[in-house]
Amino acid sequence: MAVSMYDIAIPTFQRQLANLDAILDKAEAYATAKKIDIAVLLAARLYPDMFNLTRQVQLATDFAKAAPARLAGVEVPSLPDTETTLPELKARIATVQAMLAAYKPQQFEGSDLKQLTLKLGGNDMTLSGRDYLLHAALPNFYFHCTTAYDILRHNGLEIGKRDFVGRP
16 A cells, blocks of 8 residues: 555654654753753854744744645645744644644545645745655755754754654
């Protein structure tokens, strides 16, 4: 039996968001232990022209909520980017996790061949659902999760590959 788009998208987003949430828990414990204002970590970035940790988490959750909606043919849920605290970021992750849990496999039937027209880099681009998920949504999602991890690691948080990947 072939792997469905649901099987690729939903568990992947759920698992990685759970790992990101756990990393944020470790960041909070680290900040407390080192007497660092957590706001400093949330504002941290790897390079001046890159987004900070808060924005990386927002963008990761944006891809995790938008891709399944587009594939299922439902309206992409809107979440305002107003988070300024760690509890607010964790609540955003929880909100997206709840959205993901509500999807049913049958909503994704035929979505691999569905044609999706999106604005990418300011230009309209039409992709099959499969190409969108595998070559746009997932790479962007992982980019922002990885950058969030890298920002925290760069700032001294003792996390490793197992924290990012999780347990099989």
